[in-house]
Amino acid sequence: MGRESVKGGSRPPSTGTAPPTAALLPFHIVTGFLGAGKTTLINRLLRAPDLADALVMVNEWGEIGLDHLLYERLSGDAILVSGGCVCCALRGDLVDALRDALARRDDGRLPPFRRIVLETTGLAEPAPIVHALFADPDLAARLSLAGVTTVVDAVNGAATAARAESARQIAFADRLVLAKTDLVPAALRAARVAEASATLRRLNPIAPILDGAAGELAPADFLAPISAPPSAAPPSASAGPGHRVQTFVFRSEAAIDPAAFAQFLSALGALLGPRLLRFKGLFALADRPETPILVDGVQHVFHPPRQLPAWPNADRSTRAVLIVEGVGPREADTLWAALTRVPRLDAPDLAALTDNPLAPRPGGLLG
Numbered sequence: 001m002g003r004e005s006v007k008g009g010s011r012p013p014s015t016g017t018a019p020p021t022a023a024l025l026p027f028h029i030v031t032g033f034l035g036a037g038k039t040t041l042i043n044r045l046l047r048a049p050d051l052a053d054a055l056v057m058v059n060e061w062g063e064i065g066l067d068h069l070l071y072e073r074l075s076g077d078a079i080l081v082s083g084g085c086v087c088c089a090l091r092g093d094l095v096d097a098l099r100d101a102l103a104r105r106d107d108g109r110l111p112p113f114r115r116i117v118l119e120t121t122g123l124a125e126p127a128p129i130v131h132a133l134f135a136d137p138d139l140a141a142r143l144s145l146a147g148v149t150t151v152v153d154a155v156n157g158a159a160t161a162a163r164a165e166s167a168r169q170i171a172f173a174d175r176l177v178l179a180k181t182d183l184v185p186a187a188l189r190a191a192r193v194a195e196a197s198a199t200l201r202r203l204n205p206i207a208p209i210l211d212g213a214a215g216e217l218a219p220a221d222f223l224a225p226i227s228a229p230p231s232a233a234p235p236s237a238s239a240g241p242g243h244r245v246q247t248f249v250f251r252s253e254a255a256i257d258p259a260a261f262a263q264f265l266s267a268l269g270a271l272l273g274p275r276l277l278r279f280k281g282l283f284a285l286a287d288r289p290e291t292p293i294l295v296d297g298v299q300h301v302f303h304p305p306r307q308l309p310a311w312p313n314a315d316r317s318t319r320a321v322l323i324v325e326g327v328g329p330r331e332a333d334t335l336w337a338a339l340t341r342v343p344r345l346d347a348p349d350l351a352a353l354t355d356n357p358l359a360p361r362p363g364g365l366l367g
């Protein structure tokens, strides 16, 4: 198959639940503002043998998309999801396109691709896309989020970061890639990269920042699953200029009480509601300190917490990233303090927080 367009139409048949032994297919999201350099980056990555069996999906505005035609690959597939933005009106179409691609892979009409790379429109917000993925049972049974890569134009990036869509794309990223640094005169490059990095750091204190034009994002790095906050996460909150997206990074050396952990997950959804954009964390529970619990959630939808067989590295501390909109440091700290049972004179415990009959209850994180 070559390239094709998917738009609207009736919902494809369910792809069913994959057999328990089937590995989940990694699903990579590449986002970034209009013209940032997404297609260019993906094209470079697709040249690597490890990405030869990737299915590329491109989401574009308008009835006639062009981006998928810019994909240089001849042997692989690029599917266009056109007509709007997958993050809002077209979310259903994206789900349909994904279900359809999986069904066709299953019955041999598509080659057995081993991963999917989605390039979003420059105006898309990643949270609703990931939300759609997590919330659809068929897709959740077949696909696993393998990372959100946000491409930022090193020339115009600081200006576009002031836009709400761009800020959310940056805040949500598991990794940030600076494009077009080669367009900056060599004498100014280091200063420009430092300036752009500082802007990105205010919005996202933990994602690695890589110079894409200098080839710093190797295909192997792109493929590596990103599932937990890095060990070296700075314990700080950040706020970007002119908008309300904030990222909080928490860490605790003490093992977490399992009952408090369950309450904490409910409290996050109940108290933060739609202000919660993304939460991911690795937790050391007191009753199973050798096998950390991985929590991965988007808005109020969470994958069931997963017990990992072992810690990914020597760092055995509990650590979590909370990306929110319109939540102040005090509110975020209160939740974390209640989880970790750090005594604070003015802070209620988790039971008091979740028992508040006035608190909004959109279903909780595990519901």
Ligand SMILES: Nc1nc2c(ncn2[C@@H]2O[C@H](COP(=O)(O)OP(=O)(O)OP(=O)(O)O)[C@@H](O)[C@H]2O)c(=O)[nH]1
Residues within 6 Å of the ligand: 032, 033, 034, 035, 036, 037, 038, 039, 040, 041, 067, 121, 122, 179, 180, 181, 182, 183, 212, 213
């Ligand atoms: N010199 C240079 N040009 C780049 C780089 N990345 C992208 N470009 C150019 O920037 C323009 C836009 O790049 P694309 O990769 O199409 O950007 P995009 O984010 O996919 O664009 P949209 O899908 O329209 O939002 C193209 O002319 C690219 O050749 C880079 O690192 N260096």
